[in-house]
Amino acid sequence: MHKCEPLYIERFSVFQRLTHLLVIVSFLTLAVTGMALKFAMEDWAQWIAFMTGGFTVLGALHRFFAIVTFFYFFLTMILLYTKWKESGKSLLGFIFDAEGLVPNLNDLKEMIATFKWFFGGPRPYYGHWTYWEKFDFMAVFWGIAVIGSSGLALWFPEIFSKFLPGWGLNIATIIHSDEALLASGFIFTIHFYNTHLRPDKFPLDPVIFVGSITVDELKHERPREYDQLMASGDLDKLTQCRAPEAWLKRLSTVFGIFVVVTGSMLVVSIIISMVKHIHF
DSSP: OOOOSSOEEESSOHHHHHHHHHHHHHHHHHHHHHHHHHTTTSHHHHHHHHHHTOHHHHHHHHHHHHHHHHHHHHHHHHHHHHHHHHHTOOHHHHHTOTTSSSOOHHHHHHHHHHHHHHTTOOOOOOOSSOHHHHHHHHHHHHIIIIIIHHHHHHHSHHHHTTTSOHHHHHHHHHHHHHHHHHHHHHIIIIIHIIIIISTTTTTOOTHHHHOEEEHHHHHHHOHHHHHHHHHHTOHHHHEESOOOOHHHHHHHHHHHHHHHHHHHHHHHHHHHHHHHTOOO
């Protein structure tokens, strides 16, 4: 037994944290540059263009971080492959594992229990992944398939027009623009709230940056995982006395709040721009 208090347990490995850092930087840059291009006539979009060197620079940044997006998708596939091999399960067994990342019937039950919790019911018996975290993870694949493919069609129209009709590129423009708008709105509102802005974590949950949480946090937030680790006898093996470095927590807090504030300001700017052009 460890003779220290509090005890910490790793939730995200260094590889996972670095991959998510790429996700944060690339998505934020894609959202800011993409929305500035979409709303190019708005004052806030022109200010962003002025601060970055013009709309041509915004386009170049957008394409560069699109490459970064495909790169972190590749890293995610490596991570999943590694986790599959470590599990010793068949591919289908790994994909449809009850505690895996693919949504299942238990997630529906937890979602219903969550809504009951909002109105005074007991806190749901969450495990390693909650239903909204699974949804966020699956969005990576949806984004690559829909936003990524349509973006490639717009980036290389000469190639895609060899097997797509002209109206196909028009559809790609609509899909890329509107799906990116939807993704930005979701990440900067729902995801931010679920992760950082909810009352028990406000203004930031640093775990994705520092990697570990206390055992008390695990027991409170993910009781099913805690009980599973206790039952298997693995909890003591996975805990450690060493807390995350203080400098890393400070840096993470500053960076995380910057991202949350920037994303929130972008959403407000988009909403104002869209409301201005509604004709009653």
